[in-house]
Amino acid sequence: MEVVILPAARDIAAVAADAVVALLARTPEAVLGLATGSSPLGVYAELSRRHAAGDVSFARARGFLLDEYVGLPADHPQRYRSVIRRDLEEQVDFAPGAVQAPDGRAHDLPGACAAYEAAIAAAGGVDLQLLGIGTDGHVAFNEPGSSLTSRTRIKTLTAQTRADNARFFDSPEDVPRHVLTQGLGTISAARHLVLVATGAAKAPAVRAMAEGPVSASCPASVLQLHPHVSVLVDEAAAGELALSAYYRETYSAKPAWQGL
Numbered sequence: 605m606e607v608v609i610l611p612a613a614r615d616i617a618a619v620a621a622d623a624v625v626a627l628l629a630r631t632p633e634a635v636l637g638l639a640t641g642s643s644p645l646g647v648y649a650e651l652s653r654r655h656a657a658g659d660v661s662f663a664r665a666r667g668f669l670l671d672e673y674v675g676l677p678a679d680h681p682q683r684y685r686s687v688i689r690r691d692l693e694e695q696v697d698f699a700p701g702a703v704q705a706p707d708g709r710a711h712d713l714p715g716a717c718a719a720y721e722a723a724i725a726a727a728g729g730v731d732l733q734l735l736g737i738g739t740d741g742h743v744a745f746n747e748p749g750s751s752l753t754s755r756t757r758i759k760t761l762t763a764q765t766r767a768d769n770a771r772f773f774d775s776p777e778d779v780p781r782h783v784l785t786q787g788l789g790t791i792s793a794a795r796h797l798v799l800v801a802t803g804a805a806k807a808p809a810v811r812a813m814a815e816g817p818v819s820a821s822c823p824a825s826v827l828q829l830h831p832h833v834s835v836l837v838d839e840a841a842a843g844e845l846a847l848s849a850y851y852r853e854t855y856s857a858k859p860a861w862q863g864l
């Protein structure tokens with residue numbers, strides 16, 4: 605795991621966007637794993653800007669969302685499918701149908717989860733997976749206690765996650781209790797994981813993820829078992845890291861050719 609401490613959210617967005625642009629230059633048909641929440645918004649804005657400048661095309665790329673609420677109406681603005689359409693797809697040049705999400709409105713939810721796993725496999729797996737982290741250490745919607753080898757399935761949100769996400773809804777009670785989410789095993793199968801986190805509220809979760817024990821109590825700690833993980837954090841989110849001096853030294857001496 606490489607931890608990169610950067611001054612501000614715009615620096616994180618630039619470094620993450622560099623990795624996506626380099627991947628698409630190497631492999632135009634790459635498969636991107638797309639996270640929602642506030643954390644990746646700067647990355648999507650930067651990718652949109654670079655697309656407008658003619659620096660990157662998504663025309664042959666495909667995308668898979670991490671997760672989706674169960675039961676929100678098709679036109680609900682907070683459906684993750686709608687959020688990604690608004691924040692990324694409509695800003696760049698994905699082909700129609702190139703981005704998929706778990707179907708949180710399916711009649712047969714286990715069937716929808718199995719179909720989603722099959723679709724990711726049929727696409728050849730995810731090349732670069734963007735991730736955020738919840739204040740309770742969740743990634744996607746894998747709450748504490750999630751199996752470290754889990755696949756896409758239905759989960760129940762914790763009260764903490766529902767409270768954290770209430771800002772996107774008219775009232776806290778409107779936050780759905782159930783979600784479909786890629787499992788920790790699904791996420792771990794992606795070839796490169798890029799996790800972004802900003803702000804002091806994320807500092808305890810970032811420390812538990814990077815420096816705590818590998819444990820279902822902090823689902824994001826499963827990233828310690830992955831061979832290629834880039835954790836991009838600002839100073840505030842890095843505030844509780846014990847090895848921050850080492851991470852800074854490593855990144856400042858990193859060979860330019862290496863990329864993330």
Ligand code: GLP
Nearest residue numbers: 640641642643736737738744745
């Ligand atoms: C949400 C999403 C996660 C996200 C996390 C943090 O509930 N399901 O994918 O990483 O919680 O969200 P934010 O980036 O808004 O802090």
